[in-house]
Amino acid sequence: MNGSHPTCPAPAPASKPMRVAFGEALIEFADAFPRMVVLDADCSSSTQTKLFAARHPDRFFNFGIAEANMVAAAAGMAAAGLIPVASSFAFLLALRAGDAVRSLVAYGGLNVKLVGGYAGLSDFADGASHQSVADLAVMTALPNMAVVVPSDLTETRLAVRAMLEREGPVYLRLSREAAGAVFGPAHPFEIGRGIVVREGADVTLAACGRGLLLALEAADELAGGGISARVLDLHTVKPLDAGAVEAAARETGAIVTVEEHNVIGGLGSAVSAAAAERYPVPVLRCGIPDRFGESGPYAEILARAGLSAGRIADLARRALALKRDPD
Amino acid sequence: MTPPPDVQALERAARDLRVTVLRMIHRAGSGHTGGSLSCAEILAVLYGAVLRVRPGEPRWPGRDRFILSKGHAAPALYAVLARKGFFDPSLLATLRRTGSPLQGHPTMSLPGVDLCTGSLGMGLSAGLGMALAARRLGGDWRVWVLCGDGELNEGQNWEAFMAMAKFRPANLTAIVDRNHVQLDGAENEIMPLGDLAARLRAFGVAAIPCDGHSVPSLLEAFDAAQRCGGPAAIVAETVKGKGVSFMEGQAAWHGKPLDDESFRRAMAELGEAAP
Numbered sequence: 001m002n003g004s005h006p007t008c009p010a011p012a013p014a015s016k017p018m019r020v021a022f023g024e025a026l027i028e029f030a031d032a033f034p035r036m037v038v039l040d041a042d043c044s045s046s047t048q049t050k051l052f053a054a055r056h057p058d059r060f061f062n063f064g065i066a067e068a069n070m071v072a073a074a075a076g077m078a079a080a081g082l083i084p085v086a087s088s089f090a091f092l093l094a095l096r097a098g099d100a101v102r103s104l105v106a107y108g109g110l111n112v113k114l115v116g117g118y119a120g121l122s123d124f125a126d127g128a129s130h131q132s133v134a135d136l137a138v139m140t141a142l143p144n145m146a147v148v149v150p151s152d153l154t155e156t157r158l159a160v161r162a163m164l165e166r167e168g169p170v171y172l173r174l175s176r177e178a179a180g181a182v183f184g185p186a187h188p189f190e191i192g193r194g195i196v197v198r199e200g201a202d203v204t205l206a207a208c209g210r211g212l213l214l215a216l217e218a219a220d221e222l223a224g225g226g227i228s229a230r231v232l233d234l235h236t237v238k239p240l241d242a243g244a245v246e247a248a249a250r251e252t253g254a255i256v257t258v259e260e261h262n263v264i265g266g267l268g269s270a271v272s273a274a275a276a277e278r279y280p281v282p283v284l285r286c287g288i289p290d291r292f293g294e295s296g297p298y299a300e301i302l303a304r305a306g307l308s309a310g311r312i313a314d315l316a317r318r319a320l321a322l323k324r325d326p327d
Numbered sequence: 328m329t330p331p332p333d334v335q336a337l338e339r340a341a342r343d344l345r346v347t348v349l350r351m352i353h354r355a356g357s358g359h360t361g362g363s364l365s366c367a368e369i370l371a372v373l374y375g376a377v378l379r380v381r382p383g384e385p386r387w388p389g390r391d392r393f394i395l396s397k398g399h400a401a402p403a404l405y406a407v408l409a410r411k412g413f414f415d416p417s418l419l420a421t422l423r424r425t426g427s428p429l430q431g432h433p434t435m436s437l438p439g440v441d442l443c444t445g446s447l448g449m450g451l452s453a454g455l456g457m458a459l460a461a462r463r464l465g466g467d468w469r470v471w472v473l474c475g476d477g478e479l480n481e482g483q484n485w486e487a488f489m490a491m492a493k494f495r496p497a498n499l500t501a502i503v504d505r506n507h508v509q510l511d512g513a514e515n516e517i518m519p520l521g522d523l524a525a526r527l528r529a530f531g532v533a534a535i536p537c538d539g540h541s542v543p544s545l546l547e548a549f550d551a552a553q554r555c556g557g558p559a560a561i562v563a564e565t566v567k568g569k570g571v572s573f574m575e576g577q578a579a580w581h582g583k584p585l586d587d588e589s590f591r592r593a594m595a596e597l598g599e600a601a602p
Binding site: 035037058059061063064066068069070072073074075076077078079080081082084099100102103104107108109 | 392435454464489
């Protein structure tokens with residue numbers, strides 16, 4: 001179940017890229033987790049595992065441009081007692097290395113931490129070839145795999161610690177880009193536990209990753225129109241906090257999901273299923289509408305894919321209109 | 328000092344493994360015969376004279392690791408693990424049965440299995456990870472990975488060979504069961520490997536050729552691999568379906584169910600009383 005959480009202040013201005021927060025967290029937790037090693041596939045300058053590599057060269061392994069080999073080697077390391085953190089671009093971990101993820105890491109239930117960077121459209125300039133719209137679908141469908149999508153810098157840091165503490169496979173999905181600080185350092189982050197970031201009565205905006213910032217913006221816009229929107233941070237897509245979804249359905253009667261992923265197979269699918277099974281209410285999904293990304297300024301391509309506060313607010317109003325009258 | 332290996336006992340062990348494999352596959356009604364028979368001596372020698380393992384303590388952290396990357400030879404692995412005492416041999420009768428730890432391909436729920444395999448081409452990468460982990464964790468274990476030659480079609484093996492040459496683990500050895508036949512036919516027709524030893528050397532891996540059905544030759548190769556001080560691959564020349572005349576070299580026996588008549592003839596050839 002979600003715990004109640006004090007209403008948070010409006011998002012602070014973006015302070016640093018999420019990938020830098022990840023690289024710094026690896027260094028921060030290196031001593032607490034001496035069995036942790038870090039692997040990258042010739043992307044350490046991009047994913048920022050280079051920060052760890054510079055500090056702990058004996059605990060860093062660069063496998064070159066060979067993601068499948070890297071992930072399978074990580075599986076072997078985990079089977080022998082290490083905690084390998086294997087880092088690359090999100091789509092490469094999910095698809096190029098997908099069989100190693102499936103057949104060794106997930107099926108073996110091995111203690112490998114997969115960190116997919118540059119997820120969603122956040123590698124905006126490089127375009128569709130480097131963007132990742134399907135990784136959540138792949139990862140969530142693999143038995144044994146936990147899937148975490150931190151929503152701000154604080155959650156990124158805490159998610160790194162939480163995944164290292166957790167025994168078993170974890171996929172951590174990160175953005176390339178600047179992330180805000182929605183939460184303070186005392187944030188009660190726990191894998192599998194949703195967080196009500198803002199209370200509301202009319203509709204729930206359930207988000208992960210960058211979607212949370214957009215949802216908070218949309219909630220402000222809706223408040224201006226007299227609509228009270230709950231904002232629910234579902235940073236863990238699997239295991240999903242179905243209790244938090246049920247509470248949102250019962251208490252607000254309509255849900256809009258927000259994610260930087262195809263609307264098929266990600267948070268929207270997971271929330272729809274949970275609501276349908278526990279307390280059916282309208283669920284509208286804001287996400288990438290089953291198409292590939294493109295090159296362009298980040299905010300612009302997000303908006304062209306339908307990921308904007310204005311569109312979320314529109315979907316919230318539609319969801320309200322779809323609510324059935326109470327008996 | 329460990330006593331010198333008893334060559335004749337290891338040869339008998341290989342023969343017994345073949346009998347067990349055929350019984351298992353016949354009873355299960357499916358399974359991969361040809362590739363299980365081709366690695367009988369390799370497994371008999373590894374488990375009989377090379378691997379440092381504790382069957383009563385299968386997860387002993389200091390153990391040597393073995394990965395059956397050609398996971399379809401699971402019946403041969405199960406047979407040798409049971410013989411070594413990792414589990415009750417009566418379990419062998421449950422191969423491919425619902426709820427059995429003897430799945431069609433190896434899983435780690437079975438004592439003695441160090442890695443789940445079956446999807447080809449990944450065992451060597453994982454073996455590299457296990458070998459590198461020894462360095463980091465202060466262990467002195469060795470890692471042995473048995474690959475099929477058809478399996479080397481998968482490009483990931485060559486990523487692993489490159490990485491072996493980079494990280495140079497002295498405690499990792501690949502063994503290639505070079506039986507020259509894969510599912511669809513002869514390896515040199517499906518996807519030729521050419522001069523495999525030369526290709527391995529070009530990737531920076533020491534290639535150690537041996538006769539994969541000769542116990543003394545295998546013992547020598549395993550010894551050479553441990554002494555060579557760097558990444559090594561043993562190329563064990565073998566015959567698919569070895570030991571049963573009508574199966575030898577036949578792609579058809581890669582994964583064909585073993586019918587009663589063929590089973591009876593095979594057992595007779597191995598000198599085993601009719602079942």
